[in-house]
Amino acid sequence: MNGVDGGDELDEVRMAAWALIDVALPQACLPGVRANLQILAGHAAVVRSALVDETTEAAEVFRP
Amino acid sequence: MTRNITDALGLAARVHAGLESAESVVAACLSDIAARDPGLNCFTAVLADRARADAVAIDARLRAGKPVGPLGGVPFAVKNLFDIEGLTTLAGSKILAGRPAATKDASVVQRLRAAGAILVGALNMDEFAYGFSTENSHYGATRNPHDPARIAGGSSGGSAAAVGAGFVPITLGSDTNGSIRVPAALCGVFGLKPTYGRLSRAGSFPFVDSLDHVGPFARTVRDLAAAYDAMQGADAADPACSPPDDQPLLPTLDTPDRGLRIGILGGWFRQGASEEALAAVDRVAAAFGERAGAAKVVNVELAGAQAARSAAFCLTGAEGGSLHRRRLSERPLDFDPATRDRLLAGLMLPAGVLVECRRVRRQFQAEARALFETVDLLLAPATPCAAPRIGEAIVNIAGRDTPVRANLGLYTQPISFIGLPAISAPVSEVGPLPLGVQLIAPAWREDRLLRAAHWLEQTGVTRAPAPVA
Numbered sequence: 041m042n043g044v045d046g047g048d049e050l051d052e053v054r055m056a057a058w059a060l061i062d063v064a065l066p067q068a069c070l071p072g073v074r075a076n077l078q079i080l081a082g083h084a085a086v087v088r089s090a091l092v093d094e095t096t097e098a099a100e101v102f103r104p
Numbered sequence: 105m106t107r108n109i110t111d112a113l114g115l116a117a118r119v120h121a122g123l124e125s126a127e128s129v130v131a132a133c134l135s136d137i138a139a140r141d142p143g144l145n146c147f148t149a150v151l152a153d154r155a156r157a158d159a160v161a162i163d164a165r166l167r168a169g170k171p172v173g174p175l176g177g178v179p180f181a182v183k184n185l186f187d188i189e190g191l192t193t194l195a196g197s198k199i200l201a202g203r204p205a206a207t208k209d210a211s212v213v214q215r216l217r218a219a220g221a222i223l224v225g226a227l228n229m230d231e232f233a234y235g236f237s238t239e240n241s242h243y244g245a246t247r248n249p250h251d252p253a254r255i256a257g258g259s260s261g262g263s264a265a266a267v268g269a270g271f272v273p274i275t276l277g278s279d280t281n282g283s284i285r286v287p288a289a290l291c292g293v294f295g296l297k298p299t300y301g302r303l304s305r306a307g308s309f310p311f312v313d314s315l316d317h318v319g320p321f322a323r324t325v326r327d328l329a330a331a332y333d334a335m336q337g338a339d340a341a342d343p344a345c346s347p348p349d350d351q352p353l354l355p356t357l358d359t360p361d362r363g364l365r366i367g368i369l370g371g372w373f374r375q376g377a378s379e380e381a382l383a384a385v386d387r388v389a390a391a392f393g394e395r396a397g398a399a400k401v402v403n404v405e406l407a408g409a410q411a412a413r414s415a416a417f418c419l420t421g422a423e424g425g426s427l428h429r430r431r432l433s434e435r436p437l438d439f440d441p442a443t444r445d446r447l448l449a450g451l452m453l454p455a456g457v458l459v460e461c462r463r464v465r466r467q468f469q470a471e472a473r474a475l476f477e478t479v480d481l482l483l484a485p486a487t488p489c490a491a492p493r494i495g496e497a498i499v500n501i502a503g504r505d506t507p508v509r510a511n512l513g514l515y516t517q518p519i520s521f522i523g524l525p526a527i528s529a530p531v532s533e534v535g536p537l538p539l540g541v542q543l544i545a546p547a548w549r550e551d552r553l554l555r556a557a558h559w560l561e562q563t564g565v566t567r568a569p570a571p572v573a
Contacts, residue, residue, distance in 0.1 A: 072445030
């Protein structure tokens with residue numbers, strides 16, 4: 041995880057995060073989910089690189 | 105027999121004048137669907153009995169001298185994510201097929217019926233609206249009426265193809281990331297995605313609540329405006345639907361806006377596009393440039409478009425995944441695998457990423473608002489290319505191999521992400537297959553959008569091609 045040295049403890053944290061999602065993943069889904077996570081990671085990086093620090097999402101319901 | 109019903113208002117006028125009965129219109133429409141739809145697969149349900157009964161009622165009202173509404177006797181059909189009383193709402197899925205039938209029509213369906221239009225069927229779509237191709241693994245692919253070997257686009261593929269084929273003059277679809285504009289472009293018809301919150305989504309199966317819009321398809325801007333006018337108005341049943349005004353637009357179409365400032369979107373909106381897609385934009389821009397009274401056509405950019413598209417991508421997976429969480433857990437193997445795996449991946453996105461996506465939305469919205477201080481309308485391609493072949497995963501565009509499903513919405517996603525109103529207009533004579541151009545206006549300015557699209561249509565630069573299938 042980006043050079044973070046966590047070992048077993050990091051695995052525990054990951055498992056705890058996964059437990060929050062609480063969806064059983066059939067074996068057949070794993071390759072597709074992994075591929076889609078890689079795509080989303082790329083998009084998330086684009087989003088992060090575009091952020092200006094002080095911008096916030098203020099409204100509960102988006103209004104144009 | 106009426107075949108290829110292409111003009112809703114003309115048809116309504118004939119029915120109103122007694123030149124044609126609503127019953128005969130509906131009979132011809134149903135006959136045409138029965139004869140030709142097996143080759144295109146636009147419809148997932150045809151409501152023959154209900155449509156005939158509605159037509160009889162319209163004719164009876166006319167005989168009694170009672171008003172029937174501006175769309176009296178006009179057949180229409182809706183994407184199968186809209187509730188239709190007595191029919192199970194599928195949203196393109198197998199999973200929902202076992203649910204009870206809807207007990208009433210969706211709000212916009214009710215409003216079109218109140219205007220006299222007659223619902224004749226439900227239309228095919230991508231599963232849960234998550235796709236741009238309408239190659240539905242449960243109900244089959246919808247074929248493009250201009251080349252049945254090609255996709256109709258999606259996710260409202262049945263809606264665009266049904267109008268393109270001339271089965272009905274008006275249909276409804278939904279647009280979360282481009283699902284009205286992409287199929288409208290590929291099928292050569294007009295598609296309107298109004299401002300977020302303009303038209304009620306009540307009684308439509310959701311996908312991504314903060315991005316979902318509904319809107320009409322038609323073969324002319326006048327018909328598009330007539331359908332839009334009939335559906336306008338706040339609706340307490342959809343918390344997002346609280347427009348600042350109701351503007352009947354049909355009566356204003358022939359009063360063009362003077363001195364329009366047109367911005368041709370560059371940067372992201374010209375990268376990865378085929379020569380034909382760019383030629384379509386340039387043709388429309390040239391028409392505006394030559395227009396008497398047009399102040400100027402300028403090149404502009406929205407620098408945040410790529411990030412906006414990426415944020416829309418993430419938000420879609422996350423909100424969609426959250427919506428379907430229980431179904432993903434209980435019946436994962438009943439989804440189309442491609443839909444399921446994208447939803448599951450979206451469900452796993454950390455909350456922090458979603459907050460960042462919403463922050464980017466605010467940034468991009470501010471950028472677009474500032475740009476609209478300098479221009480009145482924006483132009484961009486609707487899709488990077490014309491309709492790919494059914495089953496084609498990769499297309500070569502401008503020398504680059506490009507994945508079809510992920511990229512047909514390249515230029516539509518940033519626009520719907522911030523809720524701006526946009527029309528996909530079919531551009532004449534730019535290639536063997538239809539292509540569309542997006543006209544994009546500031547929030548709540550559908551009036552400007554439709555008047556400009558109508559003017560372009562009058563010049564012949566945009567026009568729905570005759571169906572060939």
